Amino acid sequence: MRLNELHRTTGFRLATLFLVLFGVIAMLLFGYLYREITGFEQERIDDWLIREHAELKREAPDELAARFEHQNRFDPRHQRPFGLFEASGKHLAGGYAGDRPAIPVFDKPFSMRLANVAGHPPGRCIAAHVADSRIALQCQDTLELDHFDDELVQALLSTAMITLVIGLIGASLIGISAMRRLDAVTASIEEIVAGNLSRRLPVHSKRDDVDRLVGVVNRMLDEIERLMSEVKGVCDAIAHDLRTPLTRMLGGLERAQRRARTEPEYRAAIEEAILETAGLLRTFNALMRISEIESGVRRAGFTAVDLAAVADDVFEFYEPTAEDKQIAFKLARTVSGPLEIQGDPNLLFEALANLVENAVKFAPHGGAVQVTLWHDERGSGVTVRDDGPGIAPRERDAVLRRFYRGEASRHTPGSGLGLSLATAVAGMHGMILSFHDPDVGCEISLFKPTQSQLADSR
Structure with a gap:
């Protein structure tokens, strides 16, 4: 995969999506902070103007001019320009020089440009009608507040750009890492397609x-x-x-x-x-x-099957053959009552019949074969045991394959498909075919495991 195809990788797309989501959340958060900070500063100025306005209302009419001139002497930079004007607009006192500006509203704070102040800075003002039809104007220069707002916006934008760049770099690195992994997987798949079935896909240590x-x-x-x-x-x-x-x-x-x-x-x-x-x-x-x-076609017709009844039928079917060989043929139960499982009774009969047939076939003349029904913490099943030559542990996996004939059965009639068929039936029914290690002969169990036993086996 080439770098110009980086944007097609799932890792890059997911990283970019999370970056966009983070950006939206950050913008909402920054907007909220900006509004709260600037609103707080403006509310602080408005509170001060309202307090000054209230004091002005309590001031004696003949002392207003002296108050405004006194305030002007302590405000040489005109950060808080006050002005007292006649009804005609002529300036009477205070640091707000020149004629009275247009006033949009009285007794409430409002914003305007301080046109008669050097630099025409923005301001926040409040105006009131006082005695003798005069008008009092009290203002606060908000240039520093606007400058702070601009700086805050610049900081937020700079942070957003840095976050975007870092996020894109991170998304690219994630995408490149994903590309390398996919390239390695693709190369392995192509090798497998070419015929190397022993090749496997690479696994990293991330366990993702x-x-x-x-x-x-x-x-x-x-x-x-x-x-x-x-x-x-x-x-x-x-x-x-x-x-x-x-x-x-x-x-x-x-x-x-x-x-x-x-x-x-x-x-x-x-x-x-x-x-x-x-x-x-x-x-x-x-x-x-x-x-x-193995195709599982007959799984759709599964019904409740009594495994004990199937074992009884198999035992009855092979009892004459065992008598002909003078074999002590026995059916034992460790639990009373039915052993019900979901399955196909004919297939279960066929699987169990193959196990019993092999036991009777390989048991010596005058030997013994025992079929045992059981139910315990492992599950429910049937165990077939004989005292014949047995199956060597190294051959137990091989005898389940088709046509395999062990050393003990190489010179006996048969096709080597009985245990293969029993294994296929067991797999179709979710059962397990397992070998045991008796002192003499062979012992095989066909059983339906419990959920806990099945989880442990996996």
Whole structure:
């Protein structure tokens, strides 16, 4: 960003806006102070004139001229020129020389130019009718007050200009700082767009609103990078996992083409191809199921679901399989009554069924599998435990990815999508899928956390 685009930055605009608001407030404050200060000085002069006017009214008529001449002797600079005039306007006594000026109002203070005083300064005066149709005029030179007013205005204007300059400089510095941050963010974004998904937006130590936004974007980029890596891993896994059944199916069909002569031989080859195709379809159906769940389309149809009833159905469904393997299959409850959550009963059944199926599959012949319903300060959920080979702690994150097969399951039938589907269902329902560390086997919990537990996990 160039300097001529500085005015477009949000920081510069906000700083300028606050400068304008401060300027308006300062102008109102300065105007109020100016009016109060000048008004106070004028009120002080008017009070003095009114007092002099009251004393003049009490003065004896034959002593007025002597009073005005006495005042004149003590006012050589004519700061307070008094004048006594005949009805015709002729000057009789006092320091206000010359004929009587035009008087706009009597017995009230008024402003006028002291035309008969050197320099014709501005003044504040009061006039009164006295005995023998004479007119008394008492004035106060306000030149110093006007000079003070001018100085005050100049000081206020100078302060306003200095404030404006400093404010614009501050706004420019803020704008330049914002430009540099935006330039760094823009450069990082352009690098990310160019294909470097490991690049992250720079975070400063200020921890302001921009840094919070950058932090959110960086977490989003982490998630995008994870998803891209997962997509690549899924593509590689699909290519790897489908190559074997496709190779077997192709090999079987080629052998049938070369060797088969009778109908039973052709029928056996076709059945083998059908079995391989069905396996492939199950894999693709599982992938599509996970994608559907992760899209959240079915979240709109959530209803109140009794997790205990779902666990009962899963237990009943897998009880015959456990009996065939002579597994001690048990459903335990640590709390009575229903465990209601908002969700999709079919998806919850599918997620819990995958956990139980894995437990029954990997439990040894004559082993034990226990499904436990619980409710405590963590929330409400189901825990599935078996005494099989378990999952190594280093593999627990990996087994939740699609197509991942751990060391213990590498030689058992399956597509490696069961735990991925359970994780997707858990995320859709705001639930948590967590591993525990039993002495023997594997223990996994699927539970709906409380609000406090959810806040701690974040």
